[in-house]
Amino acid sequence: xxxxxxxxxxxxxxxxxxxxxxxxxxxxxxxxxxxxxxxxxxxxxxxxxxxxxxxxxxxxxxxxxxxxxxxxxxxxxxxxxxxxxxxxxxxxxxxxxxxxxxxxxxxxxxxxxxxxxxxxxxxxxxxxxxxxxxxxxxxxxxxxxxxxxxxxxxxxxxxxxxxxxxxxxxxxxxxxxxxxxxxxxxxx
Amino acid sequence: xxxxxxxxxxxxxxxxxxxxxxxxxxxxxxxxxxxxxxxxxxxxxxxxxxxxxxxxxxxxxxxxxxxxxxxxxxxxxxxxxxxxxxxxxxxxxxxxxxxxxxxxxxxxxxxxxxxxxxxxxxxxxxxxxxxxxxxxxxxxxxxxxxxxxxxxxxxxxxxxxxxxxxxxxxxxxxxxxxxxxxxxxxxxxxxxxxxxxxxxxxxxxxxxxxxxxxxxxxxxxxxxxxxxxxxxxxxxxxxxxxxxxxxxxxxxxxxxxxxxxxxxxxxxxxxxxxxxxxxxxxxxxxxxxxxxxxxxxxxxxxxxxxxxxxxxxxxxxxxxxxxxxxxxxxxxxxxxxxxxxxxxxxxxxxxxxxxxxxxxxxxxxxxxxxxxxxxxxxxxxxxxxxxxxxxxxxxxxxxxxxxxxxxxxxxxxxxxxxxxxxxxxxxxxxxxxxxxxxxxxxxxxxxxxxxxxxxxxxxxxxxxxxxxxxxxxxxxxxxxxxxxxxxxxxxxxxxxxxxxxxxxxxxxxxxxxxxxxxxxxxxxxxx
Numbered sequence: 001x002x003x004x005x006x007x008x009x010x011x012x013x014x015x016x017x018x019x020x021x022x023x024x025x026x027x028x029x030x031x032x033x034x035x036x037x038x039x040x041x042x043x044x045x046x047x048x049x050x051x052x053x054x055x056x057x058x059x060x061x062x063x064x065x066x067x068x069x070x071x072x073x074x075x076x077x078x079x080x081x082x083x084x085x086x087x088x089x090x091x092x093x094x095x096x097x098x099x100x101x102x103x104x105x106x107x108x109x110x111x112x113x114x115x116x117x118x119x120x121x122x123x124x125x126x127x128x129x130x131x132x133x134x135x136x137x138x139x140x141x142x143x144x145x146x147x148x149x150x151x152x153x154x155x156x157x158x159x160x161x162x163x164x165x166x167x168x169x170x171x172x173x174x175x176x177x178x179x180x181x182x183x184x185x186x187x188x
Numbered sequence: 189x190x191x192x193x194x195x196x197x198x199x200x201x202x203x204x205x206x207x208x209x210x211x212x213x214x215x216x217x218x219x220x221x222x223x224x225x226x227x228x229x230x231x232x233x234x235x236x237x238x239x240x241x242x243x244x245x246x247x248x249x250x251x252x253x254x255x256x257x258x259x260x261x262x263x264x265x266x267x268x269x270x271x272x273x274x275x276x277x278x279x280x281x282x283x284x285x286x287x288x289x290x291x292x293x294x295x296x297x298x299x300x301x302x303x304x305x306x307x308x309x310x311x312x313x314x315x316x317x318x319x320x321x322x323x324x325x326x327x328x329x330x331x332x333x334x335x336x337x338x339x340x341x342x343x344x345x346x347x348x349x350x351x352x353x354x355x356x357x358x359x360x361x362x363x364x365x366x367x368x369x370x371x372x373x374x375x376x377x378x379x380x381x382x383x384x385x386x387x388x389x390x391x392x393x394x395x396x397x398x399x400x401x402x403x404x405x406x407x408x409x410x411x412x413x414x415x416x417x418x419x420x421x422x423x424x425x426x427x428x429x430x431x432x433x434x435x436x437x438x439x440x441x442x443x444x445x446x447x448x449x450x451x452x453x454x455x456x457x458x459x460x461x462x463x464x465x466x467x468x469x470x471x472x473x474x475x476x477x478x479x480x481x482x483x484x485x486x487x488x489x490x491x492x493x494x495x496x497x498x499x500x501x502x503x504x505x506x507x508x509x510x511x512x513x514x515x516x517x518x519x520x521x522x523x524x525x526x527x528x529x530x531x532x533x534x535x536x537x538x539x540x541x542x543x544x545x546x547x548x549x550x551x552x553x554x555x556x557x558x559x560x561x562x563x564x565x566x567x568x569x570x571x572x573x574x575x576x577x578x579x580x581x582x583x584x585x586x587x588x589x590x591x592x593x594x595x596x597x598x599x600x601x602x603x604x605x606x607x608x609x610x611x612x613x614x615x616x617x618x619x620x621x622x623x624x625x626x627x628x629x630x631x632x633x634x635x636x637x638x639x640x641x642x643x644x645x646x647x648x649x650x651x652x653x654x655x656x657x658x659x660x661x662x663x664x665x666x667x668x669x670x671x672x673x674x675x676x677x678x679x680x681x682x683x684x685x686x687x688x689x690x691x692x693x694x695x696x697x698x699x700x701x702x703x704x705x706x707x708x709x710x711x712x713x714x715x
Contacts, residue, residue, distance in 0.1 A: 139199055
């Protein structure tokens with residue numbers, strides 16, 4: 001049986017065709033869940049965001065004009081849902097006193113072997129404010145002006161949070177590298 | 189400009205296209221959230237929140253304003269008797285013209301206009317405070333508060349005296365007989381004030397006579413109105429201690445002009461009867477309660493839904509704001525009955541099915557022989573067909589006759605009324621349609637269902653006594669017609685049916701009520 005194209009799925013969903021809706025969900029749910037996991041504090045919250053995001057996708061699908069990729073549109077919807085959830089939870093912009101952390105380049109060997117799970121874990125360790133900005137800038141590709149508008153902060157705040165997130169991640173990666181290196185040394 | 193960093197690229201490459209498998213229930217929740225029922229419920233909840241917020245937003249300031257407005261009862265009274273002024277003016281005009289219809293004592297009323305004017309002006313001038321605001325005792329009639337003899341009035345003032353004979357309006361008992369004397373241009377001692385006095389009575393203390401305010405005079409024209417309602421009086425000690433502080437009730441200046449009501453042409457009755465129709469919508473929850481083993485299965489099978497109610501109600505509202513009403517309503521409660529009967533294979537339905545029974549047997553040829561014979565036998569067995577899983581589905585409707593007894597407190601602010609309420613409601617089941625369980629799975633015969641109106645279920649549907657609380661916001665469409673609406677919560681307090689199995693439903697209610705009030709301000713009877 002021929003797999004339906006995105007455009008056909010969209011048309012079917014607009015007709016409230018349950019099968020098309022389920023097919024669309026099946027096609028992109030896993031990727032979107034990964035997006036949600038990056039923004040949420042834990043898996044249950046990610047599932048809530050995913051649920052709300054898909055409800056919003058189906059409700060607003062008539063607004064998709066087909067000018068870009070459907071996946072990109074769904075991803076943006078998910079990101080906006082995650083931001084709404086972030087605002088609803090009214091997380092404080094945690095300040096962990098990371099200003100003192102040195103910004104030193106991470107050794108190339110330190111980032112070797114970092115898998116998806118480890119990267120996700122590292123992102124998850126970021127304080128909420130840093131995580132939001134880092135996700136939006138580094139991974140989703142939004143610029144600071146867009147981020148500032150989306151999460152309702154100043155551009156300078158976005159830059160500052162991004163810098164702190166990078167330092168935090170560099171520190172964690174360096175620590176991991178040192179641990180691995182020490183492990184290798186002790187093995188010898 | 190995007191200032192990318194190696195860290196950014198590392199994480200983007202690793203995470204942008206990553207995937208994770210969400211739990212299957214997420215899709216089910218998406219479908220459920222997009223269902224028509226869920227959207228309707230969400231919409232209703234949103235409307236609930238909006239209505240409650242609007243009610244609090246509007247009601248709280250109105251109630252607060254209403255409480256504050258109690259500080260100026262005289263002003264409130266004058267505002268609530270708009271017809272008094274023209275009536276009073278016409279009476280005054282008639283008095284000025286020497287209208288004989290006013291009775292034999294009309295002479296006391298027929299003050300020369302110029303004299304009245306001059307008296308008041310004089311009094312006002314005489315009693316102005318340092319800030320130029322006329323003191324409330326502008327008519328400045330020094331007289332004893334309760335022991336005003338016939339000759340005690342106007343001894344040191346020029347002309348007009350409004351004396352309180354036997355007045356003690358500081359008492360709050362109602363109805364209160366207030367008697368006022370108005371003496372005109374009589375010289376002190378020249379004649380009996382009784383003869384010249386026009387005695388009027390008022391049956392209510394809510395329209396307070398100006399004499400009460402005039403009863404005491406501050407030496408410097410400064411004063412403080414103490415208390416509220418009928419307890420207003422001038423505290424002389426305070427006046428002497430704080431001559432610079434003057435606190436007037438709102439619109440007190442309206443009392444100081446010449447056309448102040450000499451007699452109150454209208455009075456508020458102690459209370460007013462009213463009759464209304466009311467209607468409501470309920471979202472029921474809850475279910476069945478009691479010690480019966482059938483409770484759990486019935487609760488699983490029966491899902492309570494929404495209902496409505498409509499009826500007539502009558503009651504009485506007192507001046508204090510309290511209201512008691514009794515009504516008669518027809519109410520409707522709906523539920524969905526869905527029960528998957530497990531069936532009972534042992535029951536004899538009279539039907540049989542044939543089952544092929546096959547058996548392999550291995551038998552030794554002889555007791556001590558190692559040789560065996562394999563036997564394969566088959567048999568056709570008739571098996572009685574018992575009752576198998578039956579799915580019962582029904583839309584149940586229960587009709588009740590409700591008798592609500594309600595007590596409420598109303599605070600009127602202009603056209604709006606803010607009314608918290610509590611009520612007790614006796615509900616009698618007068619109609620039952622649908623299906624219910626007679627027995628559960630715990631009995632040998634298995635679960636059985638019966639019609640909801642089956643006499644075997646009568647015990648479950650005894651009289652329900654429920655309580656509810658709510659808050660109404662009312663609006664006076666006309667002087668006599670008011671529309672109330674507001675949310676409430678109702679719950680069953682007890683049931684007079686079978687204690688082992690009785691309905692216990694509760695839920696939110698939105699109620700509207702249209703009221704026609706019979707008693708309004710009454711024209712005071714002339715003596």
